[in-house]
Amino acid sequence: MRLIRFDDWAKPVPPVRREVLSATPELDEGKPPVLFVPGFGHGAWVFAEFWLEHAAGRGFAAHAVSPRGHGGSAGSPKATLRAYAHDVVQAAASLPRQAVLVGHGAGALVVERALARYPARAAVLAAPVLGGWATFGAAVRRNPGGTLPAIFGGRLRLRRRQLFSREVPDAVAKAYAGRLGRASARAQWQLLLHRAPEPAVGDPPVLVVGSPDDRVVPASALTRAARRYGGAPLLFPGMGHDLMLDARWREPIDAILDWLEKGGS
Amino acid sequence: MTTSTDHDSATLWRDGRPVYDRGETVCVVGAGPSGLAAVKNLREHGFGVDCYERETGVGGGWNWRHDRSPVYASAHPVSSKPLTQYPDFPMPDDWPDYPHHSQVLAYLERYADHFDLRPHIWFGTEVVKVEPADGMRWDVTTRSTGGYGAERTHRYAAVVVANGHNWSPNLPAYDGLDDFKGRVIHASAYKDPAELRGKRVLVIGGGNTGCDIAVEAAQQASRCWHSTRRGYWYAPKYLLGRPADQFHDAILRLRLPLRLRQWLLQRILRLAVGDLRRFGMRRPDHKVFETHPIVNSQLIYHVGHGGIAPVPDVARFRQYSVELADGTEVEPDVVVAATGYQPRFEFLAPEALAATAEGRPRLHLHAFSRRHPTLAVAGLIESDSGILPLVHWQTVAIARWLRLREAAPQRAGEFWAGTVAKEPDRRWTGAKVKDTPRHWFEVSHVDYLRALQKMIDGLAGARA
Numbered sequence: 237m238r239l240i241r242f243d244d245w246a247k248p249v250p251p252v253r254r255e256v257l258s259a260t261p262e263l264d265e266g267k268p269p270v271l272f273v274p275g276f277g278h279g280a281w282v283f284a285e286f287w288l289e290h291a292a293g294r295g296f297a298a299h300a301v302s303p304r305g306h307g308g309s310a311g312s313p314k315a316t317l318r319a320y321a322h323d324v325v326q327a328a329a330s331l332p333r334q335a336v337l338v339g340h341g342a343g344a345l346v347v348e349r350a351l352a353r354y355p356a357r358a359a360v361l362a363a364p365v366l367g368g369w370a371t372f373g374a375a376v377r378r379n380p381g382g383t384l385p386a387i388f389g390g391r392l393r394l395r396r397r398q399l400f401s402r403e404v405p406d407a408v409a410k411a412y413a414g415r416l417g418r419a420s421a422r423a424q425w426q427l428l429l430h431r432a433p434e435p436a437v438g439d440p441p442v443l444v445v446g447s448p449d450d451r452v453v454p455a456s457a458l459t460r461a462a463r464r465y466g467g468a469p470l471l472f473p474g475m476g477h478d479l480m481l482d483a484r485w486r487e488p489i490d491a492i493l494d495w496l497e498k499g500g501s
Numbered sequence: 502m503t504t505s506t507d508h509d510s511a512t513l514w515r516d517g518r519p520v521y522d523r524g525e526t527v528c529v530v531g532a533g534p535s536g537l538a539a540v541k542n543l544r545e546h547g548f549g550v551d552c553y554e555r556e557t558g559v560g561g562g563w564n565w566r567h568d569r570s571p572v573y574a575s576a577h578p579v580s581s582k583p584l585t586q587y588p589d590f591p592m593p594d595d596w597p598d599y600p601h602h603s604q605v606l607a608y609l610e611r612y613a614d615h616f617d618l619r620p621h622i623w624f625g626t627e628v629v630k631v632e633p634a635d636g637m638r639w640d641v642t643t644r645s646t647g648g649y650g651a652e653r654t655h656r657y658a659a660v661v662v663a664n665g666h667n668w669s670p671n672l673p674a675y676d677g678l679d680d681f682k683g684r685v686i687h688a689s690a691y692k693d694p695a696e697l698r699g700k701r702v703l704v705i706g707g708g709n710t711g712c713d714i715a716v717e718a719a720q721q722a723s724r725c726w727h728s729t730r731r732g733y734w735y736a737p738k739y740l741l742g743r744p745a746d747q748f749h750d751a752i753l754r755l756r757l758p759l760r761l762r763q764w765l766l767q768r769i770l771r772l773a774v775g776d777l778r779r780f781g782m783r784r785p786d787h788k789v790f791e792t793h794p795i796v797n798s799q800l801i802y803h804v805g806h807g808g809i810a811p812v813p814d815v816a817r818f819r820q821y822s823v824e825l826a827d828g829t830e831v832e833p834d835v836v837v838a839a840t841g842y843q844p845r846f847e848f849l850a851p852e853a854l855a856a857t858a859e860g861r862p863r864l865h866l867h868a869f870s871r872r873h874p875t876l877a878v879a880g881l882i883e884s885d886s887g888i889l890p891l892v893h894w895q896t897v898a899i900a901r902w903l904r905l906r907e908a909a910p911q912r913a914g915e916f917w918a919g920t921v922a923k924e925p926d927r928r929w930t931g932a933k934v935k936d937t938p939r940h941w942f943e944v945s946h947v948d949y950l951r952a953l954q955k956m957i958d959g960l961a962g963a964r965a
Contacts, residue, residue: 237957239894239950241588245886246750248583251594329590334616355545355589437589438545 238434249322255308256327257284258299259292268357268496269331272300272480273324273350275341275365276392276419276427279307282340282412282478286485294493299335301327303346305420315420317430321349328354336496340480341365341452342419344461348433355438360492363446363453363477364461367427374454389421398451400476403483412481443467443495445488447475470495513656515632520640520654526551527903528641528657530631530848532622533561534609534889535880536663538587539896541616543661546900551655552618555627555646559619560609562667563602569668571689571710571842575717576602578887579709579796581744584946585887587612588894598744628848631660637875642848659875659903661896666844666881666942673840676817681836683821688714688839696835697722703823703831705815706839707733712797714837719808726831727800730814732783734770737798745796746886753947763788780804782811791933793943794885844881844942854878861941865921866929866952868895874906874917886946894953901960909964916963920956927952 257280261267270291272283280300291298303320304312312319324346328335337356339347344364351359365371375383382393394416400409418424436442442465446458458469472479472488479488513520525548529539532554543550556567565572578585581598585605590612596604613619623643629652630642639660644652670687678685688710694717702722704715707729718725740748752762766789778784780801803809813826822830846854846862854862855872862878863871870876877899880892906913929949 237897237954237961239954239957240947242750242754244588245583246747246754248747254594325591326594329615330593332614353589353591 237437243318249319252304252312252323253310254304254323254327255280255302256299256330257281257288258297259284259288260297261292261295263295264297265295267296268336269297269299269333270336270338270496271324271328271331272298273337273339273343273347274300274302274306275339275343276423277306277394277416278341278343278478279309279415279417281307281415282480285481287480287489290486290489291493296493296496297331299327299331303343306417313420314422316422317346317349317426320346320423321353324350325354328356336360338362338492339364341477342367342423342427345427345430345433348436351436351440352434353437356436356440358440358496359436359442360495361442361444361461362479362488362492363450364444364458365427365453366457366461367430369428371453371457372428375452378451386421386424389424391418392424392427394452394477398476399478399481401449401474401482401484403474404476404481412478441465443492444469445472445479445492446470447472447477447479449474450477452477515634515640515654518652518654520634520656522656523549523551523658525549525658525907527659527661528553528631528639528655529661529663530628530641531555531561531663531665532559532613532618532624533663533665533880534563535665535892535896536561536661537609537613537618538889538892539661539663539879539899540618540621541612542893542896542900543903544616544618544621546904548900548903550621551657552622553626553628553641553643554622554624557624558610559613559622560606561665563606563609565602565606565692569689571667572602573688573691573710573714574693575713578602578605579738579794580746580887584746584750585889587889590615599738628664630654631662631848631853632850633853633873637873639875659877661877661879661899662846662849663879663892664846667842669843669845671841671843672838675815677820678818680820681818681823683834683836685836685838688837689842691837694718694721697837699723700834701832702726703728703815703833703836704839705836706841707731707795708793708839708841709795709797711837711839712795712800714839715809716797716799716803718837719803719806722835724810724833725808726810726812726833728812728815728825729783731787732777732785733792733795734767734785734789735774735777735800736770736794736796737773738796739798740769740773749885750947759790763790766790774801777801780811783813790885790930790945793883793940863926865924866895866898866949866956867942867944868899869902869921871922874913874921875903877902881942882949883940883943884946884949885944891944891946891949891953894950894957898953898957898960901957905960905964912963916959920959 280302283300288298302309303323304315334357336358337347338360340362342365344361386392396409396413444462448455462469475482527548529552540552577599582592586592626643627646632640634640639657642654670689697718698721701724702718703726705728715727736745816824822832856862929944
């Protein structure tokens with residue numbers, strides 16, 4: 237726990253216009269609101285496809301925020317992980333009740349940082365890209381053409397077949413991939429080189445979900461991430477990296493909501 | 502929500518009155534900014550909490566509906582958002598750097614709702630007595646605000662006092678005050694500049710409130726005298742295009758020696774604000790940081806426009822005039838005394854807080870009673886930042902301390918003996934702060950948080 241926070245005091249993150257997409261249940265059953273955070277290049281729209289409505293149908297107010305430079309939020313070419321985490325904390329604090337944070341891909345890395353500044357009720361890291369050299373090595377081996385330009389500030393590109401399983405029709409996968417944007421060059425570099433996040437405040441339970449057939453996050457990385465929070469990952473074989481857009485999107489979101497209904501532990 | 506105490510059977514007695522046992526529950530006195538942080542952080546650490554609030558809403562002094570609220574229509578914090586908000590619940594990005602007091606209240610209400618604190622607060626209930634009981638527990642006697650209904654006593658495992666220190670007006674006993682025919686009000690009763698319109702006004706007090714009221718009088722009153730005891734450093738709200746406190750923290754971050762920092766800041770203020778003697782004001786008789794910072798961009802502007810006449814301290818009141826320290830007399834219709842507030846803890850015996858003869862509690866880190874490990878005070882500080890960032894960590898430290906006591910009494914005892922009981926009173930500020938009644942609990946936020954950090958780390962270490 238760090239009490240002295242000169243960055244926050246002397247150099248607050250400048251505000252930008254933020255996009256938050258929401259789906260709310262017709263009847264408030266007192267379930268906690270859920271805030272989804274997309275990974276690099278993705279926007280809030282990836283959750284608006286299926287997961288938001290589905291969560292609302294199960295009684296959870298569901299929201300998705302686009303970090304700056306993503307989706308419908310204002311551009312910010314020099315954004316850092318800290319600025320993305322700021323956007324997440326702002327969106328969470330604007331909800332009427334204490335929220336659950338769900339981060340996907342590199343959004344999980346952003347959520348880990350947000351947890352140090354906001355006492356979430358619980359957190360879910362879905363197919364988390366937590367960075368580091370091992371992840372980089374795997375990415376270069378699998379997709380050198382999409383990874384190497386990022387070293388020089390170019391866009392980090394993931395191939396369609398890394399993101400989606402074969403069950404997603406080609407045309408649909410192509411349309412999704414066409415909507416992807418990019419994170420700032422700085423944030424991409426920070427995937428590789430970043431300080432470990434400060435510890436989470438308020439000691440929230442953390443769940444890790446992913447797919448053993450994810451071609452971005454190896455199964456070993458999922459196990460490692462889950463172990464850090466004292467658990468094992470929930471696995472959904474046969475799915476691609478983008479769990480919320482894949483053909484069987486229903487399974488992971490149902491598992492996440494079941495976990496939350498059981499009190500998140 | 503905790504179960505209603507009405508159904509608990511009294512199995513304990515004190516002086517022939519029943520005492521209802523609340524088990525391991527912690528009592529918090531007051532639901533202002535400090536009390537809310539205490540309730541939230543105690544709950545977060547797994548405690549049951551009963552919070553008593555004499556008013557019917559949260560926000561304490563920031564809630565203008567409360568009779569004891571000191572806020573006036575134009576009141577704004579003098580610290581900017583990052584140094585005003587709770588560190589784990591930021592104010593919205595689309596609010597201004599310095600939010601209006603009604604926004605601060607809205608923020609506190611949102612905090613209470615977001616973390617679902619209201620079910621733990623007993624509104625309209627005031628605390629009459631807090632007395633030590635067996636086993637380091639506390640008997641808290643409450644009644645409906647205003648004295649209706651019977652008194653009830655509950656026994657708690659610990660008490661966190663968060664009753665605020667800006668509600669009991671401090672009015673100096675000036676000579677001849679009773680004979681004065683004009684109107685004298687304390688700043689706590691001042692709400693709206695319309696009260697000053699067309700009047701001749703004397704504002705006493707060079708604090709932030711005094712300066713704010715003088716600025717309003719400059720625009721509404723027919724004349725305004727502003728009386729201060731000494732010359733002060735007036736920081737503008739913005740320096741080099743940034744909120745002054747953020748600019749100041751950028752300097753603090755360099756960890757320069759205090760002397761150098763004082764020199765640097767005095768140079769900057771000289772450049773930005775100028776030599777105050779040109780305006781007929783006195784030169785500060787102290788270095789910067791030695792009194793509570795005054796942040797006001799408009800005071801000097803209005804002095805320059807002739808709206809405010811700076812005058813020395815008040816010597817005595819006469820029937821129709823006020824005599825000043827330099828012998829001159831002014832004839833105001835209205836005197837506004839912005840002479841501050843006094844902390845008061847009537848429900849606690851002075852020994853419990855080891856209070857001095859003047860009634861200043863002597864507490865470890867201005868928060869922990871050295872005598873009673875289960876008694877703490879939250880928010881009894883004045884800082885060069887807002888209070889909320891400090892009171893958050895104070896209450897985290899209190900919650901962690903109580904947790905450790907419960908989980909490992911032996912190690913908690915060692916920790917207490919080693920750090921809390923032994924450490925002498927300290928001032929959590931590098932500068933030699935002026936020893937006036939309003940400055941004894943002045944801290945510098947960085948020095949103070951470093952000390953709290955040490956305590957929180959120590960508690961974590963003792964736990965492991």
